[in-house]
Amino acid sequence: MQRTLIWDVPTRLFHWTLALSFALAWLTTGSDRWLAVHVFLGYLMMGLIGFRIVWGLAGTHYARFASFWYGPRAALAYLRSVLNGTAARHIGHNPTGSVAIYLLMLLTLVVSISGFFTLGGEEQQGALSGVMSLVQSRSFKKLHEISANLMLLVVIGHLTGVVVESFQHRENLACSMLNGNKMAEPGVPSATSRWGVAALLLALIVVFGFWWFYYAVDTKLDQIRGEQESPHVKFIGTPLADNPQWRAECGSCHLAYHPNLLPSHSWKALMAGQAQHFGSDLALDASTSTALLEYAIANSADKQLTEASYKIARSLKPGETSLRISETPYWVKKHHKITTAQWQSDPIKSKANCAACHLDADEGTFLDAAMHIPAAPAKPKASQ
Ligand code: HEC
Ligand code: HEC
Numbered sequence: 001m002q003r004t005l006i007w008d009v010p011t012r013l014f015h016w017t018l019a020l021s022f023a024l025a026w027l028t029t030g031s032d033r034w035l036a037v038h039v040f041l042g043y044l045m046m047g048l049i050g051f052r053i054v055w056g057l058a059g060t061h062y063a064r065f066a067s068f069w070y071g072p073r074a075a076l077a078y079l080r081s082v083l084n085g086t087a088a089r090h091i092g093h094n095p096t097g098s099v100a101i102y103l104l105m106l107l108t109l110v111v112s113i114s115g116f117f118t119l120g121g122e123e124q125q126g127a128l129s130g131v132m133s134l135v136q137s138r139s140f141k142k143l144h145e146i147s148a149n150l151m152l153l154v155v156i157g158h159l160t161g162v163v164v165e166s167f168q169h170r171e172n173l174a175c176s177m178l179n180g181n182k183m184a185e186p187g188v189p190s191a192t193s194r195w196g197v198a199a200l201l202l203a204l205i206v207v208f209g210f211w212w213f214y215y216a217v218d219t220k221l222d223q224i225r226g227e228q229e230s231p232h233v234k235f236i237g238t239p240l241a242d243n244p245q246w247r248a249e250c251g252s253c254h255l256a257y258h259p260n261l262l263p264s265h266s267w268k269a270l271m272a273g274q275a276q277h278f279g280s281d282l283a284l285d286a287s288t289s290t291a292l293l294e295y296a297i298a299n300s301a302d303k304q305l306t307e308a309s310y311k312i313a314r315s316l317k318p319g320e321t322s323l324r325i326s327e328t329p330y331w332v333k334k335h336h337k338i339t340t341a342q343w344q345s346d347p348i349k350s351k352a353n354c355a356a357c358h359l360d361a362d363e364g365t366f367l368d369a370a371m372h373i374p375a376a377p378a379k380p381k382a383s384q
Contacts, residue, residue, distance in 0.1 A: 004184040006091060007177060008060040008191045009198035014052055015177055017205065018108070021045050022155065026148075039119060039126060040212050044205065046112040049105050051201060060191035062092035070095035082164060089169045091184050097165075100158045107151040114144040122307060123367075134310045240305055240364045243295045249284065250292070255355050258364020259296040260309040261325045267296035269321050308366045326351040338373070347374045 007015075025041040028034035056065040070078075074095040081087040082096065093101060120128025121137020166173045176182045180191070240258055250256045259267060271293045274282040284292070301309035308330075315330035322328045326335075335351070342348065348356045355361040357373050 001183040001185060003181045004091075004188060004190045005180050005193065006062050006182045006184070006191055007180040008063055008194045009180070010051075010055055010194055010201055011059060011063045012177060012180055013198050013201055014048055014055070018045060018048050021048070022108075022151070026152070029148075035119075035123070035125075036213070039115070040209070042112040042115045043212075044208065045108050047204075047208070049108050052105060055197075060194060061189045062191055068093035068095075068098035068101070070098050072099065075099040082161075082168065085168065087165075087168060091182060091188055094165070097158070097161055100154055100161065103154050104151065104158065107147055107154060110147040111144060111151055114140045114147060118144050124306065134304045134307065241295075241299045245288070246292055246295055249282075249288065253280070254352055255361055257325060257354070259299040260301055260303065260305045260364055261312060261366075262296075262300065262322070262328070263302050263313045263316065264297040264300040265321050266323060267293060267300055270323055271296075273323070306365060324352075325354075342373065 021041045021044050025038055025045070028038040028041070055063055061067055075098070076096075078087060078095040087094070090097075116126055116128050117132070117140035118137055119126040120130070121132045121134050122141060124130065124134075162173045171182065180193075184190075240260060246259075247256045262270075270277070271284075271289055274284055274289065299305065301313040304310040304313070311330045312325070312328045315328055315333070316322060325331055343351060354366075358366055358371050360367055
């Protein structure tokens, strides 16, 4: 037996980059703050699978699909022999392992593609924003979650297989995926390193990463903040509709609340009651009222333009009309942890002062990433 190169460098680079991306994608699940990273990993994994398909046709001996093209029957038979302790040693992928590999490649595609539909529908962000509504994207979200969980199961199966095989054949398979070598009889075909292809793949990954984090991801939030506080909160989708007349008429006393925050029947009731608007008479003429109401209805929560509008509209019982965003059940639920003292503290003063805590209140998007509770200003020190 002699040390033989089995796994070329591009295959190993692919393997560990995919494994790392998968782990990081799990860690950044469900957090708007890490969404830019999570989505980056999705694109990266999709690209990696694309590379692996090409490499499965054009790579070195053991990387080619032709060298591990086993069907489910062979996979089951091999699994049985592993359980009996009589499994034959395979230099390349064994029949059971190869099925795990095809499953992982397929699931990676399903997870990332359903992820892009979820991103487009739920957050109205990314290349597929505007393609479908939040409700329509629900089934993609389900698919995204189910396929990601399935993938985790296959990963666990794959790891178990690696451990069992390593023990049965007394070789460290994880180690050979790192250094590429295995012990083999003379005459067994060996791979070549293919450093050039690996360098190209690595360069593509690095360039894509730089492009993503320094160019593609919007820097708008940084501009709002006027600072570089966090590098990963900048993922912002299609801007919501804006209307100068609405801003002029409704933005003089308070934030011009974006219409997506209340359903159309609330806006109708607000406009009908404009003479007693929370203690003020708005005194709008008929044509202005009509124009404002039209704009509000066209962009109301019923249109489900954002996650917030979908949830606000759904939280109201049928027939229930709320004139305040801050009295809708969803809003109340989201803000119940904030104490009375915090509401009354200096920069906030009122529940209606959304902009005190939401940096994107003016745009109406209310992303988690743009939210912060301002610290109460330090009390002036007593003069000494
Ligand atoms: C003359 C001043 C004034 C103008 C102009 C005005 N509002 Fe108001 N609005 C108020 C006051 C005062 C409140 C109560 C604020 C508070 O509770 O802190 C309020 C509250 C609201 C709320 C409820 C906020 C919450 O707590 O969820 C909505 C919605 C609202 N206004 C919509 C509008 C719209 C739409 C327009 C334009 C058509 C408008 N306002 C114009 C004075 C005004
Ligand atoms: C005192 C600061 C503060 C003010 C003022 C405030 N919010 Fe919030 N808001 C928060 C915090 C904190 C959360 C996060 C709650 C959580 O997820 O645990 C939140 C969450 C939300 C969410 C859910 C975001 C999501 O995707 O989960 C929406 C929508 C929202 N706020 C809308 C508003 C609107 C509209 C106003 C004004 C009428 C407002 N908020 C005023 C602090 C504030």
